Amino acid sequence: MTMKWLAVSHYFCPVNENTHLPPLDAAVKSTCREPFRRVDRFIQLALLGSARCVQDRILSPDCGIYIGSGLGPIGNNIETQQQLIRDGEIPKPFNFINTLGASACFYVAKNLSLNGQNYFISRRRGSLQAVLSAATVDLSLRTIRQALVGVVEEVVFPVSEHRLRQGLRDDVALAEGSHWFLLQADESGSRSMVTKRFVEYGALEVFLKSVWCVGDRLCCASMMGKTEADNIQSCYSVESMSDQFSAFHDSLEAAWLASCMMSHEKGKIFLIDGDSERGWSLFYFGS
């Protein structure tokens, strides 16, 4: 399936014990098309990223929204659980409503006046692939003509507890981010995005060899089978996401992809994911 990518946005903010999360209120207010209240940080991140990606474009009203996240709106979930379990109280309504990741989808749709497909998918270490795949299916079926695909991760203070929840070492810095891609069912011109599925790893390898050029960039998703990832690493100039982003983020693939696309360097960008059980997915983006 070939389609076109129209725009991309990338917000990535490293966080550690000695930093404070930058307030997003002013940025959200100045970027969004209407003022919002009853929103939490996760929704603010989604609003900010999606609005920066779309900018002044008028989207097709049936444009689909696909938000992925490894952790989802974890801040609100923690607060709600504390109100319920620790304090023995009824949770506050704004906290309770926003425990659903789909709340972010609602606000993004409202801001951009969209009424198409609207999905929130939570998948640890693989949310980008999940939302890209879902959007690709809907675009290929012509259910929608455009898809706004985003990946959002928030960090909750104290950082030490956030690390504990994710099973990360004490010396690992963390980051939150919001990375967005606007796609369109259109096979013409530049800025193409191709997705391919392979049952056998061998077929993926053959295809990759046939399209690979010097200057292309490639990255193996963190959920990819290790043997095959090692094999690809030995054959191609594979970029390490952790080298580029010193702080941990549950969706580093999204951060890597968005930053590559925004760098405007020549060459294709490949993202590979899969294993022998799930099969293999290849996403590649042409400039």
Next chain:
Amino acid sequence: MAVDREQLKLELKKLIVTECQKDLRPELIPDDAILFGSGSIYALDSLDALQIALAVKQHYGKRIDGGNQTRMALSCVDSLADFILLDKTD
């Protein structure tokens, strides 16, 4: 006591602005301004009422239930302050 009451009203205005995420300066809310309903310029609704009621319980230990008398406490900042100070002034 009068100073405490003024302080409390300012705290309540800040609480309303923070809890309801209203983009306005707390000190500009008049003490007797109607907070809810069509006659209010603040456009707060039943969800805001529940949010404020739970915040009041959390901060002041006073429960605003569904009864008419306690519900009236949410009419304006003045009545909310009266409600919170009710037992304390007995």
